[in-house]
Amino acid sequence: MPELDLATLHEAIAAAIPDRECVVTPDRRLTWRQVTERSRRLAHVLHGHGLGRHERAVEPWESQHDHVALYLHNGPEYLEGLLGAHKARVAPFNVNYRYVDDELAQLFADARPGAIVFHACFAAAIERVVRRLGITPLLLQVADSSGERLLDGALDYEAALAAASTEPLDVRPDAGDLHILYTGGTTGLPKGVLWRIGDLMVGPLGLTRRDGTAIDDLTEAVARAERGAHRVLIGPPLMHGAGTWSALGGWCGGACVVFPERVDGMDAADLMATAERERVTRMPMVGDAFARPIVEVLERGSYDLSTLRTMLNSAAAISPDVKRRLMERLPTTRIVDVLGSSESGFAVTRSGSADRPFAPAPGAAVLSADRTRRLAPGEDELGWLAKGGGRVPLGYLNDPDKTASTFITVDGERLVVAGDRARLLADGTVEVHGREATTINTGGEKVFAEEVEGVLRDLPGVADALVVGRPSERWGTEIVAVLRLAPGAEAGGEAGSEADEAGGEADEAGGETSDERLREGCAVHLARYKIPKAFVRTGEGLRLPNGKADYAAARALVDGL
Structure with a gap:
């Protein structure tokens, strides 16, 4: 039976529930019929400008499609862009709206957009970068509150849609059509992950039965959607x-x-007010960057969130104490942690407040340190978390070398190894140690930054923490913690103060977040070599817009000492 694709499934669901709400914002409520008509109009605009899929033989790191960049804040236009692109067989890709010109130029040079859909507030950046690269993509400008004029050569988004047909486009989307997800680039340049839309739907989008098997029958999928009554509140940016x-x-x-x-x-208060008003049932989060402010808002006020069944956390950890407080305020809500990546989807999961090992998702495996075999439960070897099961991306756009090193074959099965170190315990659960890119070798000992960060974030007075390495004559690399203190916390010493190995000379003035108190708190949970040699304090945020760790900013602070 053929696989399903997003465009075909959305059309079929819309035919079954045309008047049910599909997208809701504070000032707009769009039904499934309206979203279908608007996405068809956009597909006609893209197709009418010659964009689509061009059949030719390609390697796993190549694309047969024209590409459309989505340079937008969250809103209906972003989702219409994704859906309309697939209806026109154009591959959509995400653009980080925090990028400056050099980063945008690098991204567009790699992705080669045939069209760019952008909010008006980004018009000046688009103009500069398009001129710099000498490219002439179709420009669709979405009006916003910025008041920016329509860019020369651009089409007004709403006017372009209004002039297009609402009839289905005379092209046939396919499960093999590409959906491109650029990584955040937190540990290097962003890479375009090439997902077949059919694999994306069965993998990260969860189009599966309870037993984990793929739903590939359109009638079954539509019947499932007709029974569904979820309302999903999207706080994280759609660009991730x-x-x-x-x-x-x-x-x-x-x-x-x-x-x-x-x-x-x-905005945690805005999120909770929206969750209450719209009676949402599900909500994604991104670690402490979301969970901490949310629990603080819940502890200060009263919200009726009785319909909220699931909070799905990914991309960053929630500290155990924060999770406990959250569960106290939301006793009927299930908190689920999922760990994965742009390349693997969701590899392991866990529920509840305990900081315990993860359960492997279908297709997950732990490979040996040399990545040549699967580890058996209980083998005491620190290996690599991998994902297989047939639902993994094809590769990285324009990068055969990274494609070959990340997507490997073990015992005849194609697996993706995104870079997380892990150990497979005797009971079959997975103990995850964090990304190899954030592993610090200090004095011959490997320290996983995320382990130290988790301990620091649970110490009194610490709102957030990141851990990086810096050169050291004695240790080769030494561990440095960058901290954002909670409001009212006393450092008891100067920002950026440093400690020697014994940990007794710097910052003896007291205060709950003095260097000495921080070292004492770490020592309860960490071996001596894992305790930071220095602490840097900052009033700036340590997270990217998607809630992931901003290690580049942390390293810049450390390098500036």
Whole structure:
């Protein structure tokens, strides 16, 4: 039986539930029929400008499609862009709206967009970068509150849609059509992950039965959507996988996607008010960057969130104490941690407040340190978390070398190894130690930054923490912690103060977050070599817009000492 694709499934669901709400914002409520008509119009605009899929033989790191860039804040236009692109057989890709010109130029030079859909507030950046690269993509400008004029040569998004047909486009989308997800680039240049839309739907978007088998029958998928009554609140930006996968996964199950009022950052009070008003049932989060402010808002006020069944956390950890407080305030809500990547989807999961090992998702494996074999449960070897099962991307756009090193074959099965170190315990659960890119070798000992960060974030007075390495004559590399203190916390010493190995000379003035107190708190949970040699304090945020760790900013602070 043929696989399903997003465009075909959305059309079929819309035919079954045309008047049910599909997208809700504070000032707009769109039904499935309306979203279908608008996405058809956009598909006609793209197709009418010669964009689509061009059949030719390609390697796993190449694309047969024209590409459309989505340079947008959260909102209906982003989802219409994804859906309309697939209806025209154009491959959509995400653009980080925090990028400066050099980063945008690098991204567009790699992705080669045939069209760019962008909010008006980004018009000046688009103009500069397009001129710099000498490219002439179709430009579709979405009006916003910035008041920016329509860019020369651009089409007004709403006017372009209004002039297009609402009839289905005379092209046939396919499960093999590409959906491109650029990584965040937190540990290097962003890479375009090439997902077949059919694999994306069965993998990260969750189009599966309870036994984990793929739903490949359109009638069955539509019946499932008709029964669905979820309302999914999207706080994370759609420019990253956590937001996009939650929204599209909701659509695959017939859910309504709900957006809060603020779309250019995280506002916990706005999120909770929206969750209450719209009676949402599911909500994605991104670690402590979301969970901490949410629990603080819940502890200060009263919200009726009785319909909220699931909070799905990914991309960053929630500290155990924060999770405990969250569960106290939301006793009927299930908190699920999922760990994966843009390349693997969700590899392991766990529920509840305990900081315990993860259960492997279907297709997950732990490979040996040399990546040549699967580890058996209980083998005491620190290996690599991998994902297989047939539902993995094809490769990285334009990068045969990284494709070959990340997507490997073991015992005849194609697996993706995204870079997380892990150990397979005797009971079959997985102990995850973090990304190899954030592993610090200090004095011959390997230290996983995320382990130290988790301990630091649970210490009194610490709102957030990142751990990086810096050169050391004595240790080769020494561990440095960059901290954002909680409001009212006393450092008891100067920002950036440093400690010697014994940990007794710096910052003896007291205070709950003095160097001495921090070292004492770490010593309860960490071996001596894992305790930071220095602490840097900052009032700036340590997270990217998607809630992931901003290691580049942390390293810049350390390098500036």
